[in-house]
Amino acid sequence: MELLFVSLASLLAGFVDAIVGGGGLILVPALFATYPGASAATLLGTNKSASVWGTAFSATQYARRVELRWPALLPAMVLTLLGSFLGAWLVTLISTGFLRKLLPLVLLAVLLYTLARKDLGRAHAPRYAGRAEALVAGSIGLLIGFYDGLFGPGTGSFFIFLMVRLLGYDFLHASAHAKLLNVCSNIAAIVLFGLQGHVWWHVALLLALANVAGSLLGTRLALKHGAGFVRGVFIVVVLALILKTGRDAFWP
Secondary structure: OHHHHHHHHHHHHHHHHHHHOOOHHHHHHHHHHHOOOOOHHHHHHHHHHHHHHHHHHHHHHHHHHOOOOHHHHHHHHHHHHHHHHHHHHHOOOOOOHHHHHHHHHHHHHHHHHHHHOOOOOOOOOOOOOHHHHHHHHHHHHHHHHHHHHHOOOOHHHHHHHHHHHHHOOOHHHHHHHHHHHHHHHHHHHHHHHHHOOOOOHHHHHHHHHHHHHHHHHHHHHHHHHHHHHHHHHHHHHHHHHHHHHHHHHHOO
8 A cells, every 4th residue: 555655646746747847746745654764865765766767758758749959958968967966965064954944935936927927938939049058058957956966846847947037948848858957967866875775776666657657648738738738837836836845944
């Protein structure tokens, strides 16, 4: 029953994550509720090791249907991986308690800005090309990759918002690009967790299969209904993140 419960949670997490990110909102609490005696590092490592497969599968599906801007994406992927390693290394040296209180406020600002700009992310009109686009995309990858390694919640939403706001992508294209960058940031965490023995590989394999199934459904819906649908789900997920991170920060 325990494996069935967390597998269903992984299925739903893959579905949500494929559309706009935020699957960790579902799977991480499910793992902590199901295995209260396990260490936090082990549950987080197992979550990453499962969800990365759904994210990777979703990224391949998007790549077949959405035009990806590879000259900007490839350097951003490398810098995301580097930023995630740096963040994961730094978290071993400092306390991230201040981020716990800051995060819901930043997410609230993102939500309010998105709601105020009703046309934001509805049209795909890239602002840059060539080196300029690679520089901006790489900066996003380095910054959010670093944040993911250091702390993590809302990583997919931050990737998407910054690509929409700074690069001029619509929500569908931003989500497609964000998937590949998210894979890179997850790989760094998985390597570190795996080397330290903080992954239940047998559980992660089962959760990965469920996550990929959910990812397939979510990706098909996003591609079918387009940027407006993804924008709506983005707003719902960011609101859920605000409530979750706000409760954790101010009412633990």
